[in-house]
Amino acid sequence: MHRIVQFSPVIVTILMALLPIPEGLSPEAWYYLSIFVGVVVGLIVEPVPAALVGLAGVTVVALLGLVDPSPTASRAWALSGFSNSVIWLIFAAFMFALGYQKTGLGKRISLILIKYLGKNTLGLGYAIACADGILSPFMPSNTARSAGTIYPVVSNIPPMFNSTPDHDPRKIGAYLKWVGIASTCVTSSMFLTALAPNLLAVDIIHKATGLHISWGEWASVMLPAMIPLFLLTPWLAYIIYPPTQKKSPEAPHWAASELTRMGPITRKELMMLGYALLALTLWIFGKRVGVDSTMAAILVLTLMVLTRIISWEDVITNKSAWNVLVWFATLVAMASGLDKTGILQWLGALVATDLQGLPPATVALMLVILFFVLHYFFASTTAHTTALLPLVLAIAAPLMPALMLQKLALMLAASLGLMGIITPYATGPAPIWYGSGFISQARWWGLGAIFGAIYLGTMAVLTSIYI
Template identity: 60%
Template sequence: MKLPLKALLPVVVGLILAILPAPAGLEPYAWRYFAIFAAVVVGLVLEPIPAAAIGVMGVTLATLFRLVPAKPPAPPTPGEAMAWALSGFSNGTVWLIFIAFMFALGYEKTGLGRRISLSLIKVLGKKTLGLGYAVAFADGILAPFMPSNTARSGGTIFPIIKNIPPLYGSTPDQDPRKIGSYLMWVALATTCVTSSLFLTGLAPNLLAVSVVAKTAGIQLNWTEWFVAIAPVGLLLFLAVPYLSYVIYPPTQKESADAPVWAARELAAMGPVSRRELTMAGLALFALVLWIFGGSVVDATATAFIALCLMLLFKVITWDDLLGNKQAWNVLMWFGTLVALADGLARTGFLTWFANGVAAHLAGYSLTTVMVALVVVFFVIHYIFASVTAHVTALLPVFLTAAMAVPGMDVKMMALMLCTSLGIMGVITPFATGPSPIYYGSGYLPAKDFWRLGFIFGLIFLAVFLALGIPWMLAVAG
């Protein structure tokens, strides 16, 4: 789609919705807010300009027309509207995501992420299948500490594994299926699984937790998340390298040179540095507090403590923090998206929509309703180029619809929807942050990527439905 059309379409969608009469039972101001929200979502899907800029524009328009917070019959004052617009930046989750990028920077600057990955390749990389598991375990070790799967997989794993295929004459132009295609697909599919397995494995997971808290008043913590998804996540994590080996087999079954190369690279790195040890200690400190210290220290406070220690011990510098454009971009992006998602609830749109959906779901069993909501929530990601956009646009709506169903365990439904966010990233070349990186590597042609995305998406969803839902219901019971 050409840029002018991509830029025009969100505006057209917003204007058309705004001039249409509000549906029965919905206040006009709520419908106008939804028109702005829909335009933002279309913009996030098409991305004619950076997503953060789209979020800022959406919040600005809603503030200009004083649509939120809704105070019928009079509109909110300009000050109240502005306070709502900035409310997303007072959200602890937004700052937790920001600090997560500083963790990623610490892994990168100290070389700890590279050392971990190379060490795994040295131990497990003799056979191609073993190398696939080395790639998977490298991601699995980093995932609890790096909520940016783009930084984790695209910024840490990919730069290492891209050096391996040329050792065997496997390049994008010459025999990519020899080993390169297999490694690239394992890396992508694995990071999608670990993105679901850990609350802190994917930045939009943290946004989703915030949306759940705002929409349903339910708090989800790290441990609850992990327990809910562990059977599905661990099974898929262990299965992905083997499934890829069977479904998309490399023609080179042995990779005896990879451990030698990894050992050479590790030798070149020298002994573990003080900064690497410091980073490892701080990461472990943060993880322990996130898992066990929730009743004493807030998760965001833990992140701030770790950030302060990273600065004090010179793991990163203040200039590093100021120069991390990606982190500041995400801060603006998530801060505005949190406010926009909150606006749907404050205007009454979600309640109206949920009541309508609940009316259509009436008469079906709770299990049928749960499965239907999860399947639609998963499959509709085909039209999204961002998990964040997916969370912002759909999670409040699906969650509110579930809340309107009599007898629904809303907390379990929230966990089902939220823990599916990572695995849905496997389905397209643009479904999650690392996807374009691996697609752009040249080892995964478009037809292969779409085919594998469909197959693995089907496998992931089937396992999630067959194992995950019964397990979550059993845990809840």
């Protein structure tokens, strides 16, 4: 049985490839879809490291010329994920976390959090969620917000309770990590400016339907639904995936004594704090002056090395950072291939045929659900938005009145943040939180399915009421 599980990605790929090719798909597209499904199976069972699963999939596709028969074009496609800006923003976020750790600033901030909120684990969960919620309207990159700003602080808390990936992760670490990613998915849908693909989606909607969705209109529809979900998320995680350590009344006293032992804040801590504030300022206001968020992160990373907050040796030996970079880059390339091979267009045509004759409101609800669930095939919310939103709007246009189509468009765009919860690669910060090692691949997929169902249920109810 173990051998079957270990080779299941290859078995699934071969068996699927041997099936008759569906009408409307080229042989290359069908073989590509077979490999893609095999890669997804590999990410679930993880017979080898996840990064190697993605790298193997991209390599096989490129060698077989399934995306493009030209070897040069195949090579360019296979390496395209490594030029994705989110990939390098994630990489820089790992280095920020290291800077917080090496200077002691992360420990100091964590101790302050514990001192005031550490009487119970649930309180810490709400502290993480509230930090994300406060920043979300001002930071269109949830990777910068969650992975670059909040994760480095949270990562310092579990070791203080002797909770590590290898020793008692469920004590407190796994719960805090899950709250971190679950909260940012909710806040990403709460505000138009809380997720970069939200802004891309609004532009696509305007071009497709003529509807312009303002910040206020988005908030007026989404806040009534997202605020209750936001407030419930830490508690739901506490119930569904509970930490074994519930209370720690002695923690605030211990934190206060540890702060005293650390002494006054050091020069390097102040420098790290300055770099963090510089990155935060550039992430919030950078676009106004033409500074890209990824380049801002790389600038700060360079300054950290030049001023010896971290060393170049720290950068090149950070296995977790390089592992996530390879993993996510290959998955971004695999997801882009779905569009290049015509698979998404084929799926769209099938769906449009099946929806003919149904009531428009039912069609709208089904399309919101389909749009959400199809994110299992994507490693990038941006890629999902670019590939599927125009397709779904094209399917819906002849099936419903213009006003309903405009309302459906908002529901589709607003679901982009929430769908980031379903897999370890579904949104930019997910690989960071997953890469900490506190939550196993199988457990993450299970929790993603549960919380994904809750989040999708919220969107389904909102769609039914709004449309």
